[in-house]
Amino acid sequence: MSHAVVVGVDGSAQSAAAAEWAAYQAHRSGQALRMVHAGGAEPTLSAEPVDRAQSLPRLVLELRDHLADVLPGLEISCEHVPGHPAYALVAAGDRDGLLVLGSRGLGGLAGLLVGSVAQRAAAHAACPVVLVRADTDGGGVESGVVVGVDSARPGTEVLAFAFEQAAERGAKLRVLESRNLPTGRYVTEAPVDPPEITEGLAAGALVRLQDALAPWRKKFPEVRVEAEVTAWPAGRALVEASRSASLVVVGRRTPRIRPAVPGLGAVAHTVLHHTHSPVAVVPHD
Incomplete structure (x- = not known):
């Protein structure tokens, strides 16, 4: 049993679909949703406490607010985690037990549906990894x-x-x-x-x-x-x-x-x- 459902978000349509799927999964299982925006450098050292939400893209914050409106009883956290996106997301998922990511979604048998970050995470993670296409209806x-x-x-x-x-x-x-x-x-x-x-x-x-x-x-x-x-x-x-x-x-x-x-x-x-x-x-x- 995982402690939370972790989803990687970056403002793309794929990550929005993944976040919606993860939100409904968390709601069904009675768990919290942990939205993680991964990548970039460590924050600059400061005597003041660092609010990780301040470094999140506007689209990610809007997505968080949308999910909170759709599922008002769901506990949602949203944070930025520095480092290589794939490895930062794997570490977050391994800690909580389930990782959800968006796939690239070109469609059809001729197209490759999985980007490099998602594929690397699926190959490395010690926890289950769910990959979600952009056209997926998470609450369908x-x-x-x-x-x-x-x-x-x-x-x-x-x-x-x-x-x-x-x-x-x-x-x-x-x-x-x-x-x-x-x-x-x-x-x-x-x-x-x-x-x-x-x-x-x-x-x-x-x-x-x-x-x-x-x-x-x-x-x-x-x-x-x-x-x-x-x-x-x-x-x-x-x-x-x-x-x-x-x-x-x-x-x-x-x-x-x-x-x-x-x-x-x-x-x-x-x-x-x-x-x-x-x-x-x-x-x-």
């Missing part, structure tokens, strides 16, 4: 949560985050697993030749996935869960699922030996750059 109609898993190594942190999000939203959770099956279609559709092999592989994969989800269904009995096994590549399946989702959750494996340059992994990278909905990147062992 709830359309469910999607999570990608591997039933052999489901990732406790990833499933915990996905189930918690679905429970807080009162939404359905769609769990997708990609398997190398002899069909290019979802295995829940009509089987292809040879039907016996396809059906056997599909049934076995779905049973393993259901077994992996059983403890989580018991822990979150209020969450409606839809488990699916697909023959599509994981990244493609999750991108397609994002068309009708309010949030897509993907994992980022944390190596035992910290690499010099942390990476997101192929699936997370694909989803981040081509998604149609906000994406949560959750680090796990």
Whole structure:
């Protein structure tokens, strides 16, 4: 459980969408919203106390006031934090437990949706990082949560985050697993030749996935869960699922030996750059 929802703000349309998403997330979970404007040098030393809000751009302060009007019961703080934006935001998120950032949002499969700061933060943070597009409606109609898993190594942190999000939203959770099956279609559709092999592989994969989800269904009995096994590549399946989702959750494996340059992994990278909905990147062992 995080102490607050941290959102990076810089006055852009992307960060405004991220702030709105973060505000509703904080409101749903009963947490505070911490707006952080990152970058620049340390403030000049002075005998007088420093008011960090004085160094914030006007658009950021207007956004804070707007969110306070929309969600009057929400506790909101707003501050400037010096240093490299990505690392300053990661430090803020790691302290409080959840970081929300805006993505660049060029749209379409040909465009890259994630800027360098957001991508670096998602690759480095020890906490979940949610990336939000500029055209996202943070308080819009709830359309469910999607999570990608591997039933052999489901990732406790990833499933915990996905189930918690679905429970807080009162939404359905769609769990997708990609398997190398002899069909290019979802295995829940009509089987292809040879039907016996396809059906056997599909049934076995779905049973393993259901077994992996059983403890989580018991822990979150209020969450409606839809488990699916697909023959599509994981990244493609999750991108397609994002068309009708309010949030897509993907994992980022944390190596035992910290690499010099942390990476997101192929699936997370694909989803981040081509998604149609906000994406949560959750680090796990």
